[in-house]
Amino acid sequence: MENHLSEHVITEFDRGVLLVRFNRAEKKNALTSEMYSALADAIEQANEDKAIKVVLFTGSEGVFTAGNDVADFLEGPPAGSGSPVFRFIDRMVRTDVPLMAAVDGFAVGIGTTMLLHFDQVFASEDATFSLPFINLALLPEAGSSQLLVEACGYKKAAGLLMLGAPFSARDALDCGIISHVSRKEDLMDDAMSMARKLAAKPGSALRATKRLMRRTREPLDERVRAEGELFAQQLQSDAAREALSAFMEKRAPDFSKFD
Numbered sequence: 001m002e003n004h005l006s007e008h009v010i011t012e013f014d015r016g017v018l019l020v021r022f023n024r025a026e027k028k029n030a031l032t033s034e035m036y037s038a039l040a041d042a043i044e045q046a047n048e049d050k051a052i053k054v055v056l057f058t059g060s061e062g063v064f065t066a067g068n069d070v071a072d073f074l075e076g077p078p079a080g081s082g083s084p085v086f087r088f089i090d091r092m093v094r095t096d097v098p099l100m101a102a103v104d105g106f107a108v109g110i111g112t113t114m115l116l117h118f119d120q121v122f123a124s125e126d127a128t129f130s131l132p133f134i135n136l137a138l139l140p141e142a143g144s145s146q147l148l149v150e151a152c153g154y155k156k157a158a159g160l161l162m163l164g165a166p167f168s169a170r171d172a173l174d175c176g177i178i179s180h181v182s183r184k185e186d187l188m189d190d191a192m193s194m195a196r197k198l199a200a201k202p203g204s205a206l207r208a209t210k211r212l213m214r215r216t217r218e219p220l221d222e223r224v225r226a227e228g229e230l231f232a233q234q235l236q237s238d239a240a241r242e243a244l245s246a247f248m249e250k251r252a253p254d255f256s257k258f259d
């Protein structure tokens, strides 16, 4: 069932997947403060509701989002960490719920940088990405000055951030900004099919896997210890018991009863 989180953000929940749609096509889905608040709310909802296994963001045909609303930048620029855009970025960075996107058309500014935080991103063949901050006399945001260097190396990242020129889905794939390129007509089905596969996994293990992968770089022995502690806990979980019993009983596991 559709739920309007705000005038321009619609969510739909079905079988473990929360679909979050930017719905401001007449302004190329440019993101306003009201929309950032709704997006932050959607992630908070997913954090709290264990029935939500995956959040899948999408836009409209031909445009994911043209980035921050430029009029908002002029009239009500974000001030401080309590502002809606920072709240959205903070929730996106901290969540352990897998985030996905299906991108068709333009993904500008934060429309591209948010993808660096997502776990799987599908884009259509003709999707176009850009990080135009330099052309607006602005700066990389949402951790992109670090994440882009990690994703594609310093030289490529510097080219994208210092020139601010649009780039293709193939370039975004080579850069590790997206994970899959789909034919335009298959985009939503491909993304939803992956989201459903993730939603069928044991949620507690899925979230703990993301938590581990999102830890900052650390000495390997510390990581091994952290994994070991969580592994031992997870081994005692009902979901693990179900998976191991299913293997012994030669049947498919059913995780639907577990978080």
Ligand code: COA
Pocket (backbone or CB within 6 Å): 026, 027, 028, 030, 031, 066, 067, 068, 069, 070, 071, 106, 108, 109, 110, 132, 133, 136
């Ligand atoms: N903020 C506010 N309004 C925006 C917008 C944005 N980021 N992006 C597009 N719009 C509005 C346009 O002003 C226009 O409004 P109007 O119909 O009232 O004149 C409408 O959306 C359609 O945009 P238009 O530029 O005509 O569409 P297009 O298909 O020719 O180009 C883009 C699409 C995305 C390439 C182009 O709109 C663009 O470059 N937008 C700005 C992107 C940007 O700099 N974002 C900020 C990043 S920090």
